[in-house]
Every structure is written in C-alpha cells, then in structure tokens.
C-alpha cells in the first residue's frame with residue numbers, strides 16, 4: 001500500500017499566494033500529495049528538532065510570573081458566529097496544512113499560516129529567528145504577530161498554527177480566541193508523525209508530544225484526530241493499470257474532517273456575509289432530515305473503547321441495524337500532576353471517535369460510564385465528559401446524579417452536541433426520583449432522557465410502562481429512553497422506543513463473551529437483529545411486500561441487494577419483480593395492506609408521476625420518480641404528512657391512502673462524483689461538467705451536479721432538441737423560488753449556473769467553459785431490443801483537463817465498455833472511472849431508508865451487488881468481484 005498522504009506538509013513559503021486563494025491552494029495540494037512527501041521532508045528536516053523544542057524552551061525562557069493557560073474547561077461555550085475564523089493548531093506532521101486546504105475549499109475561506117506570516121514579517125523562520133535573536137525576542141515577536149493576525153483574520157479564515165512554536169503568551173492568546181472561535185487541536189498517531197518527520201528519535205518524539213498535548217488541549221476547544229489513510233485500491237481499475245493516484249488517499253480524510261466541521265459550525269444554507277459556506281451534514285439522504293432521537297424503535301450499538309482500540313476493528317460490521325453508534329468509556333485514573341486525562345488516554349479516545357466517524361453515517365453517542373466506586377470517580381468522569389465534548393459527538397450522555405449545577409455547567413459547553421440526561425439506578429420505577437430527574441433534565445436543556453434499571457424479574461416490565469405513561473402524559477417533547485436491563489430486562493429493552501442499547505453481533509462470537517456477561521449482568525446483551533425480530537414477531541412492525549416494476553426487470557440487481565439488506569437487519573420483508581408493459585398492475589399490489597413500496601424502472605419513471613399523490617421536492621425538480629412509498633395516514637386536511645410522520649409509519653400494514661414519489665438516482669450520482677473527484681478537482685465556481693444524454697438519468701445527473709454546486713454544465717445529445725428541453729427545464733428551476741431553496745448554491749445572485757448544448761462529437765469544447773472534470777455518460781451502454789449499443793467514447797478534445805477528473809458511465813450490464821477502455825488507456829492516468837455498479841448501491845441506500853425507516857447496511861448491499869452481477873452471457877466475473885471487494889473497505893461509508 002502507498003504511504004499516508006494526509007499530513008504531507010505543503011510548503012507554505014512556496015504557496016504564499018495560496019493563502020489568499022483557496023482555489024489555487026487546492027491545485028497545489030494535488031501536486032503535493034502526488035509527489036511532495038520527499039520534497040517537503042527535505043525542506044522541513046533542518047527545522048524539526050528546533051521547532052519541536054521551542055515550546056519547551058519557551059516554557060523555560062518565559063518569566064515565571066507569566067500565567068500558563070489554566071482556564072476551567074467549564075467556561076468553554078462553543079458558540080460561534082457562522083463566519084468566525086477556524087484555527088487548526090497542532091504539532092508538526094499532524095496534517096494541519098492539508099486539512100486547512102480541504103476546509104478552505106469546502107467553506108470557501110482563505111488559509112492563513114502563522115509560520116508563513118512570521119517568515120514574511122521577519123525574513124526568518126521561527127526556529128532561525130529564535131536562534132539568531134534569542135528566545136525572549138522570539139517570544140515577543142511571535143506574540144505580537146499572533147495578536148495582530150488573530151485580530152486581522154478574525155472572520156472567514158482557516159488559521160494554521162504550529163503548536164510547537166507557541167510560547168506562553170501565545171497560548172493565552174489562543175485560549176482567549178477559543179472563547180469565540182473554533183480552535184481545533186489536530187492530533188495524529190505517533191508512528192505516522194514519526195514516519196512523516198523522519199529522522200527524529202521515536203522516544204524523543206513521544207516525550208515531545210506528551211509534553212505538548214496537554215498545553216495544546218488547554219488552548220483549544222475542539223479536537224480532531226487525523227487518521228492516516230492508505231492509498232485505496234481503485235475499484236474498477238483493471239489489474240494492468242496503476243493503482244489510484246495518491247491524491248485519492250485524501251478522500252476519506254476530507255470526508256471525515258468536513259463531517260467534523262459540519263458538527264461544530266453553524267451551517268449557512270446560502271452564502272454567508274463573507275461568502276463562506278460551512279458544510280452541511282450529509283444532505284439528501286431521507287433519514288438525514290429527521291432527528292434520530294425522534295424516530296421510533298431505534299437502536300444504538302454499544303461498543304466499549306477497549307474493543308475499538310483493536311487494530312483490525314471493523315466498525316461497519318459492528319453497526320448493522322443500528323441507528324447510532326455508542327462509544328462506551330470507562331473512566332480511568334487521572335494524571336496526578338494536573339488532574340486531567342493522561343495524554344495516551346485522551347489520544348485513544350480522539351482516535352476512536354475519528355475511526356467511527358470515518359466508517360459510519362450514523363450519529364455517534366459518547367457515553368462515559370458513571371461509577372461511584374473509586375476515589376477518582378467523580379473527577380475522572382467529568383474529565384472524560386469534557387474531553388468527549390471536544391470531539392463534537394452528535395450525542396453525549398450526562399449522568400444526572402452528579403448534580404444539577406455540574407450538569408448545567410457541562411451542558412453550557414455542549415456546542416452542537418445533543419445531551420442525553422442519563423440515570424442508571426437500582427430504584428423502583430414507582431419512586432418519585434425518576435420523575436424528578438426527568439423534570440430536571442428538561443429544565444437543564446437535555447435533548448433526550450435515558451433511564452435504565454437492573455430488572456429483578458420479567459414482571460418489572462409493568463412498572464416501566466407505568467413510568468413511561470406518566471411521563472408521556474406531561475406532553476413533553478423530550479424523548480424518553482426507559483427500560484429494564486439485564487436478562488430479566490430484555491423484553492422491556494426490546495420495546496423501548498428510542499435508541500435502545502444493543503451489542504454488535506460479533507461480540508457474541510468472542511471467546512470472552514460468557515465472561516463479559518458474567519462481569520456485567522446489568523447489560524441486556526441483545527443484538528439489533530434480536531430486537532428487530534422481536535418487534536416484527538409481536539406485530540409492532542409488519543412484513544412488507546416491496547416491488548420493482550418495469551419493462552425489463554430481469555437484469556436488475558435491486559432484488560438481491562435489498563433482500564440482503566433486510567436479512568442483515570433481521571427484517572422479514574419480501575421483494576418481488578413485476579415485469580410488465582403497462583403500469584396497470586401497480587394498482588393490484590399498492591392496495592395490498594402489506595404494500596411496502598416500489599422501485600420504478602424504465603419506461604415508467606415519468607408516467608408514474610401521474611399516480612403519485614405527492615412528490616418529494618427532488619422528484620419534482622428532476623421530473624421523474626424511481627421510488628414510491630405508501631402513505632397510510634393523511635393529515636386532517638387530506639394533505640400528506642411531513643418526513644417524521646412518514647417515517648413513523650414505515651413497516652406497519654394497513655390500507656394505503658396515498659402514494660408518495662421520490663427520486664434517489666441523483667443521490668447515488670452525487671456520492672460517486674464525490675468519491676471519484678480528487679480534492680484538487682473539488683467543485684469551485686469554474687468547475688465544468690459534461691452530461692452525455694438527455695433522458696431521465698441525464699436529468700438526475702444535472703440535478704446532482706447542481707446540488708454539488710457545479711455552475712457550468714454542458715449537455716451533449718445527438719438529438720439537440722432533447723438536450724435543449726433539458727436545459728430549459730433546469731434553467732427554469734434555478735430561476736424559480738423553489739429552486740432557490742432546493743439548490744441554494746446554484747441560485748446565489750450573480751452566479752447562476754450556465755448551460756450549453758452540443759450535438760456533435762466533432763464540436764470543439766465550447767469557449768467560456770473550462771475543460772470538464774466531471775463527465776457523466778447517461779446513454780445506454782448495452783444493446784436494447786434491436787438497437788445495437790452506441791459504443792460511445794469521448795473525443796480527445798473534451799478530455800484535456802490538466803488535473804483529470806471523474807468519468808462515470810451509468811450502466812452496469814456491460815462493464816467492459818468502449819468508454820471504460822478509453823479511460824483505462826488514457827495516458828495522463830488522472831481520471832477515475834465509475835460505473836453503474838458503483839452507483840447502484842448508493843441510490844439504493846436511500847431507497848432502503850424510504851422503505852424501512854432504517855439506515856441501510858451499506859457494506860453488505862455493496863457486496864451483494866457485485867456477487868449477483870452477471871455479464872450479458874450470464875457469467876459472473878470472480879476476478880472483478882475480488883478486486884472491487886478489496887476496494888469496498890476504502891470507500892466512504
């Protein structure tokens with residue numbers, strides 16, 4: 001495997017212009033990640049030792065009376081203006097600069113590097129200046145410069161600050177800045193830093209990091225662990241082709257870091273006052289629009305920190321069937337010198353949170369086990385919670401028994417994390433204290449309340465019901481998690497309504513499972529699949545019949561993929577294909593009380609709109625439907641209920657009152673583009689895309705491009721009128737008020753998307769449009785009836801992007817198409833090729849959510865698609881399956 005690319009230090013001296021232009025910074029990132037490891041090492045090496053030591057020596061040289069940052073963490077507020085500058089602070093080799101460029105592109109902010117400013121202002125690097133003029137002069141200069149820089153770049157910037165050269169007053173300045181700005185401490189594992197820096201003794205580096213980490217933690221209010229990525233195997237790169245360009249190693253880091261930013265920043269749907277666009281959280285997936293804690297019968301898989309620390313932990317398989325990932329942390333003794341978490345412990349927690357975040361789409365719940373049994377318990381509990389808040393988990397539990405004042409202080413520093421007020425106590429459910437706790441939790445601002453109690457007998461269920469009903473009667477909107485635990489508590493665990501704690505399937509197979517149960521008899525030890533099975537066998541949920549309707553259904557891989565998904569989650573649904581030449585047969589099965597939904601394929605995607613009583617905004621914008629779901633309860637005025645209500649009635653049989661149409665194709669296209677596009681080709685105002693074809697898939701493609709913020713779209717179709725119709729449709733959309741809310745980035749005044757149509761392969765690339773970096777072929781790649789396959793390839797003059805890009809062919813029956821072969825042989829090797837097998841599962845994940853109200857078990861569905869694929873002669877391709885399976889691990893979750 002190629003070595004890690006994130007953390008490759010850019011030469012900021014060479015990139016000083018980039019500080020002002022995120023765009024050019026990113027093109028440089030491309031070059032650097034391709035070739036920069038050795039180059040940048042050479043540049044850095046002479047300074048490493050000195051810069052590593054400057055923090056320690058500054059500690060010695062600064063007068064004693066200068067205070068060291070010690071502010072009580074409780075004072076951290078984590079509430080910022082949307083355009084407040086973001087600081088990335090960390091030791092050398094942690095990847096700050098790379099992450100800064102990634103963030104600057106996504107948030108449209110400029111990068112400001114404090115070391116570069118120092119060099120520009122003084123003509124010396126910080127290390128050389130210190131050597132030449134002494135530590136005190138250096139510290140004064142550094143402080144002055146930092147003060148000015150923080151003031152000048154208060155808004156709209158990503159500030160990179162090398163923690164190693166931050167002396168005490170600088171630390172105080174940073175701590176003060178953190179009162180109103182996100183200051184993110186970037187950490188990375190020792191071995192990756194060591195490998196990156198080269199030449200520094202490992203033991204010495206460890207000591208340096210151990211010394212600096214607590215200081216940098218005090219100066220910052222957030223923390224991001226930059227996990228080293230390995231070069232992915234390119235899924236559809238034939239074995240004779242080189243592995244993927246090194247820049248693709250950045251994709252996962254890019255996604256994980258942007259997700260983290262979306263969790264700490266306030267998202268501006270439209271451009272903010274300074275033009276920044278903080279990344280929103282996974283928009284478009286149906287379940288992303290509904291708060292996890294409000295959905296019913298959800299599960300949170302509990303995994304102890306110790307299990308997550310294992311090298312080979314497979315996060316995705318732990319999570320199947322769950323709606324949240326709960327990391328369980330057992331408090332350990334604090335560092336006796338400062339009463340804080342030991343550095344290694346804090347690093348382990350950061351590392352595991354990042355591991356989870358990069359591998360799953362479900363929210364993270366950070367839970368510190370409350371325990372009163374040890375001397376250090378209370379202090380350690382609080383420190384672990386405070387540390388957890390730095391990682392911006394979507395949910396964090398707070399033990400309500402530690403006292404209202406302390407809980408209030410912690411909640412005040414929650415940032416955007418949702419708080420679960422938690423009590424586990426062996427106290428009768430009839431006891432008044434539970435209601436009191438609930439009231440306190442609501443008053444303090446908890447978003448969810450969780451009560452658990454070890455059951456003595458199965459009969460304890462009745463009193464849980466009693467408490468649930470009593471609290472329900474208050475009409476509070478704060479959801480209650482409430483169940484018995486232990487073996488006798490399993491039934492009540494199954495019927496708990498929100499975020500039921502479950503264990504991963506694999507824990508059952510561990511040799512120490514019996515010992516774990518014995519050690520912790522107060523856990524229910526149920527899996528998500530067992531809970532789901534219980535819910536279906538008690539008619540809480542019902543078996544659903546899900547259909548696929550179309551004129552040629554025999555090639556579809558959807559049945560295999562969806563069935564595998566249901567089985568993995570313990571759902572009994574049945575999937576049926578209906579091959580038909582008219583939509584009439586739809587009427588027969590939609591009136592079945594167990595009708596669970598329908599995938600609509602050609603030629604019905606447009607015709608079916610007339611049968612739908614409501615359409616999602618995406619289906620309406622695209623003008624085609626590929627997914628129908630039943631509506632069993634209408635609002636009083638006959639209108640269709642909102643997203644949450646629609647999800648609450650999933651998988652419950654009954655007469656169908658109406659049909660709701662959606663389109664998930666664009667989500668799949670967007671995911672593939674995102675995955676295939678290198679950070680160097682990240683979407684910016686000049687990015688151009690080419691869409692080949694003008695049918696339904698071309699419409700989904702244009703919509704996906706608009707959602708990604710692409711503003712220059714060229715449509716090539718042999719029948720020009722059809723291409724023009726498509727352009728008229730989308731020009732109208734982006735000019736309409738509906739378009740403004742649907743694709744805000746496309747409708748910002750003065751920067752409306754530009755469309756262009758072409759009808760001949762001989763046409764030169766149109767003037768005023770950059771060469772395309774995204775090319776989507778939406779014409780058939782296989783023969784249809786008597787029509788031969790079009791054998792489409794791209795003319796040379798449209799493939800001139802100097803940074804390559806992504807080519808995607810939205811077909812999967814034939815894989816070895818002329819277009820794929822062309823891209824495979826393309827001499828620059830800068831193009832990524834994606835096809836229908838990459839796309840199919842991505843769009844199906846959204847369908848799975850719409851049908852079941854649950855997140856799809858993504859890895860399993862991806863695997864099954866590959867295994868079920870047959871070529872036009874009915875043959876499997878085991879070599880292709882093996883190659884792509886390897887690549888699955890490298891894909892976004």
Ligand SMILES: O=C1C[C@@](O)(C(=O)O)C[C@@H](O)[C@@H]1O
Pocket residue numbers: 555556557558559599600601602626665843
């Ligand atoms: O067009 C397609 C392809 C598909 O029908 C299939 O199973 O191949 C699945 C549909 O969801 C999608 O819209």
